[in-house]
Amino acid sequence: MFVTILHGDGRTEMMNLNCRLINFIHHLKEKSGVDFKDCVDLMDSRGHVVELRAQQRSLAAASSVLAERQRYVLLRVCRDDGSGSHKYVPLLNNYSQSHPELIGLLKKLANPGKPSKQGRMQRTKNISSCDKKQ
Template identity: 60%
Template sequence: MFVTVLFGDDRMEMLNLNCKLVNFIHHLKERCGLDFKERVELMDSGGRVMNLEPLQRSGAPASSVLAARRLYVLLRVCQGNEELGGCRYVSLLNNTKSHPEFTELLKKLSNPNKETERKVRRERTQRSKNISSTVKNKKS
């Protein structure tokens, strides 16, 4: 059982899932040339972050969190402002042209506040329309 992790300029590493998660993460950082103190996550092709962070020191098998034969994108976890959602993710995949399925997902992930702002704006606009139609109906 293995997974493929994408990062850098079209680099990919195949990693074995038959190990403890703590060893998997350590080996992942080593193979990708990251400092061992860095916090990392993986994102699957559906845009879901795998939440490795709370399990960084877990003795659970890596196969209990990650699915075999899947592609994942390596992400760096950056500590952010609590008002903006705590932490944010930065893709370590530099060239998304060779993997277009990740392009839009990574944009949404790197700018979560923009997506939230759009939703809030849409809700406010909808409420305004509802209020003005209610006012018009009462006047009639």
């Protein structure tokens, strides 16, 4: 049982689901170069966020929340100081070229209240675009 994680400059990581979520998330951060203090999440191919941030220390099996053989996009979770809600920043660079099918999904996720314009995509910086306070 495995999943494929998309991140960085077109990188993919195959990850085993036969482990605890706490270990899966730790290994995911290690493989993708994300700071261990940062909160991460995953988005599936339909645009649904898995909500890993609520399970960062869970001892449940990773297979209990992730579907095997699926592709997920790695996201950084940031707190929006204005509204107190969470903001998701994709950690997949140049996705408009490498994965055009994700443009609409990631645009909707980054701006949930704003209607998206077809054909126009503003690239989101993935490192310093959000406050790292959780």
